[in-house]
Amino acid sequence: MKNLYVPQPAVILDITEENFNTKTFTLKFRDPKVQEAFTFEPGQFVQVSLPYIGEAPISLSSSPTEKESFKLCIRRVGNVTNAIHRLQVGDLLWIRGPYGRGFPFDEVKGKNVLAIAGGIGLAPLRSVVNRLLHHKNEFGEIYVLYGDRNPSLLLFKEDREIWARELNLRVICEAADETWKGPIGVVTKLLEDPDIPVENTVAMVCGPPIMYKFVCRKLLELGFKEEDIYLSFERRMKCGVGKCRHCNIGSKFVCLHGPVFTLKEARELHESGVF
Known part of the structure; x- marks a missing residue:
């Protein structure tokens, strides 16, 4: 049985600085099968974590029509997001989800x-x-x-x-x-x-x-x-x-x-x- 609390590692492919405290991270699950199966509705969120630091809910900011990767726009507001902002391309984030009910389509x-x-x-x-x-x-x-x-x-x-x-x-x-x-x-x-x-x-x-x-x-x-x-x-x-x-x-x-x-x-x- 799949454990709902176990996150999957995702590789940071790109980082875009939006403004002084906000970055957009482009990610791809390290396991190709996980990436292929990953789907979501706009408005849903994922739980993003870093080992020994913590976890934070972040809304998905890319379209589900983009199959090869996904994006998270993250504002620096606390311990977890500050640590995420220090990461570089090639580093890992840990993702579980998506969760919730999104916008209608x-x-x-x-x-x-x-x-x-x-x-x-x-x-x-x-x-x-x-x-x-x-x-x-x-x-x-x-x-x-x-x-x-x-x-x-x-x-x-x-x-x-x-x-x-x-x-x-x-x-x-x-x-x-x-x-x-x-x-x-x-x-x-x-x-x-x-x-x-x-x-x-x-x-x-x-x-x-x-x-x-x-x-x-x-x-x-x-x-x-x-x-x-x-x-x-x-x-x-x-x-x-x-x-x-x-x-x-x-x-x-x-x-x-x-x-x-x-x-x-x-x-x-x-x-x-x-x-």
């Missing part, structure tokens, strides 16, 4: 998709957007609204250049510098764009908790239904399989029933961050 084919990201919340939504781009003819209009505190923090430069050509990309920063020519403000300001469709549209949202309150309020004002707004929640997860109860919200566990919930589900769980 087959259920929303034929609809417009509005991806709304704040800060590091773009990491799991990168997985969503690149998968949508791969299946672009199966969906309606695809919009990406992305905001961060300042231009130096913006993630995924090469991806954003592609999205600007192939999709409807809007980027905003709360503070500008001499290089910034775009709009200034918070991401909800981008929802004032009259071109953004509401009818036959689903919204997929990921960012800091405070953002959810104002984004959800604006989406409801625009006419979105609660069941058409999907939110990714972050809780401190340990086991990833619903045993340790660290990620409990009401009657649900984020690692099992989420991390993606509809706004309707979140309200039923009395998740205060969306009110």
